[in-house]
Amino acid sequence: MAIVIEDISWERVFLRVTYRTDDGGSLKLFRVRSRQFASFREERERGEGASDEVVHATMNLTQGLGREPLGDGEWIFCQQVSPAEANLAWAREHAPYQIALAKKRLWGELGTLKRRRLARSGVDYAGFPFDDGQVDRDLRDHPFDTHGIAYREELVERMRDLSRVFRYVEGKYSMAASVLPETDATDYFIVKLAVDYYVKNKTPRTRRFSLRQLEKRAFRLYYHFARKLLRPKESTVLFLKENGEEPTENLAAVRDRMVERGLEEAFPVIERYRNTFTSRQSLGAWLKDIDAIARSRYIFIDDYCPVFNFIEPDRDTVLTQVWHAGVGFKSVGYARFGISGSPDPYQSAHRRYDYALVGNEQLRDIYAEVFGIEQEALLATGMPRLDHFLDADRQASAREDLLGRYPWMSQGRVIVFAPTFRGAGQKTAYYPYDTFIDYRALWEMCERTNSYFVFEMHHFIDERPEISPQYADRLFDLSDERLSELLSVADVLVTDYSSCFYDCLLLEKPVVFYVPDKVEYSATRGVQRSVDDMAPGIVCDTFPAFVEVLETAGYAAVPPDPSMIDRCLEGTGYAADRVIDTVLLGEDVPGVRCAGATRVRPEVRNGKLDKYNGYDDSDDSDDSDDSDD
Structure with missing residues (x-):
């Protein structure tokens, strides 16, 4: 050098x-x-x-x-x-x-x-x-x-x-x-x-004139018009997602539980799922999103939803972020403020939430920083998607289905590799396979130990691993499968800065953390917690060390720290019910709200006594693509 x-x-x-x-x-x-x-x-x-x-x-x-x-x-x-x-x-x-x-x-x-x-x-x-x-x-x-x-x-x-x-x-x-x-x-x-x-700008909420500013003003005006025209007569519930064409497991869990409880008549459901990041979006598609928002009294979203950079729901609408993940190591949302891809401090979709869900009360500090909202807005409901995660029948069904389609899973050790993406967000997401992965070395390790290495890449990553035919009997790309189901057959999970290790810990299975870019990632992306200090498993900084840990099953000698498991509420199986009872029915469910807190009034959302009193909504901020898990 x-x-x-x-x-x-x-x-x-x-x-x-x-x-x-x-x-x-x-x-x-x-x-x-x-x-x-x-x-x-x-x-x-x-x-x-x-x-x-x-x-x-x-x-x-x-x-x-x-x-x-x-x-x-x-x-x-x-x-x-x-x-x-x-x-x-x-x-x-x-x-x-x-x-x-x-x-x-x-x-x-x-x-x-x-x-x-x-x-x-x-x-x-x-x-x-x-x-x-x-x-x-x-x-x-x-x-x-x-x-x-x-x-x-x-x-x-x-x-x-x-x-x-x-x-x-x-x-x-x-x-x-x-x-x-x-x-x-x-x-x-x-x-x-x-x-x-x-x-010097004495009014930092005001941005310079631009086409983006005109677009946002037009969308806001259209929302106010649509809200007056389509204002719901009933307590309509909208499930909305703008970075994928199917509901997330959290959204689906809340929706399905509403149906099971017979609430769809009292709370009519609208669903709208599309991916705004794959190509240029038409004006009509954005207007349909706004129409759905305008006719809804309750809105549930999961992950970053860019339409709320343009509009702010009025005081009669309750917007709830049902964030699908536990706490990993990487910084997200306002925890990345000042780093490339961070949200605008005045105008961001994250600032619009009336409520956001967290796994337990101990996570309020972290997610108050992430979303830039007060702790009273964070509901300690647990994750709805985990309500049935530990059900023996569910695990057996998922395992039977996978073994039927992939018989090799029953013939040796299954290693599931589920890293997060690199890049600022969905538009720039990638994984540096050439730098981090030696396919031949992985295959040779699998041959010696009768193992199968499964790539389950983050859904933001378009490029899949290029597995040569000579390695295809031991290395597999199953990124289209659900990670929650792959964990039912996994013997060990390999990840990096993602929070997916929580699910594996709930199943009492070992985790290996492969972080060859640990120092660089911390400097360029940012981490909220140190991998070395907090990871509940072996941390591998180099590929040779990573392969050796897998070859010798060294991870078996490192039991996870129980304090890392978000087990406070998730094992009870009632997270979706807590969400429904708290948000839709307005009940005071024990342990969900901050002690002594009442419902966060929409009129004081974003710290304003009246959302439309003295608020300058001219804005030319970038739409930060800070969605991840």
Whole structure:
């Protein structure tokens, strides 16, 4: 490794970087937009080895470009590449990752509409037939390299604390300098210095004029019109989902329990499920969503529902988030504030909820942060989808069905691999198979131990694992199956930052946590709890360690900590009833509400005494795609 960055710090407007190099490497900043380098002032001293140097690099942000400050935009920590190496011929032989990065940049230049059209046909930047001349020109225009730079783990863990804001002209303006850890198109960890300039805004709820602002205002006006026209005469209940075409298990559990209790006459049900993330959505589809909302008195949603970025249900409507997951390790919602993909602090679907469900009372602190709502709005009902999860008959039926379709499941150990996605949300979700998975090594381990390795990839991930025919007798992609049913035949679950391990613990089965990007993931995505400190099972940082744990069944010697199991209410089998009794019937169910709390009045939702009194609804915020489990 040419450069290892050991420390980044600030002294007034001076950005200071300490790094080691064993080949005379020199650190630079490069801004892709302007194809421009910025240099540090360096002091070098002899390191421990004969060729090792310790470099103290300094940059004054107000003089980053001579007598001008660094320009706005993202500046990448990198090394400058010589003209002899900044070309396609050299990259093919010595740095093929540079070609992938060049194609990703060229992909971005194709235009949004063309990229969407290609994506719908299954083509991405890696598969698009770029001309060699295009790639060569791009490499010459971007003569920098990041793959020769590494960062100390201790530094990566505190990078989010390295941002600075410099106010000037009596506080009317400011420069923000943010140290941003990211991963590039090849999943290599990189760091950027983002420089932004701001003008003071005395009314932060108000956003600049834009087409998006007009769209949101139009949707709000349409909702108010539709609400007056379609206002329900009965207590109509809407089950709504906008990131999939079927109800989630939580939604289905509440709906089915209503039918079992004969409540569908008193509470007529409307159901609407569609995926707003797969392609460009028509105006008619959005208006049908709003119509369904307008004719409903009670609305149940599961996961991120972007229509509520546009509209806020009126005070007679009760909106309940039936969040389907327990608490994993990764940050979601407002726990990611300030990180790429975080919600707007003033206008976000999460702020609209009258209620959100949690597994037990101990989770209120976490989900108050996640959704950005008060603890009194969190109902400790348990998860409706788990009401019958532990039923012996249900488990036996699921197992019988799977064994009938996959007989090999009864012939050896079944390892279910269910990681979460990488990326900001559904639109950008992926899993780095090439970096994290060695199919041959997995197959050989399965052969030696008579095991079967089952991929159950997150539903946001479009790309499936490419399992060669030679490995197809031991490795299987069953991502279309329900994880809750696969767990009935699993001998061990492998996951990472997801909360799906709770379900496995309820079945008293072991869990292995495979987290080769633990440090980078924490820095780029964010975690609410440390995997090392809290994971109820063996944590594997490398693929060889992961394979060894599976081969030796080392996980059997690590019993899970009982305190990690959300067992407070979920084992009773009455979560759906608690939801119905509390939300629809208005009953005070013991243990569901905060002590001494009453129903959260819709008119004080979002902390406003009256939702339409003095509220400026002009908004140009991005619709954050922060849905996950």
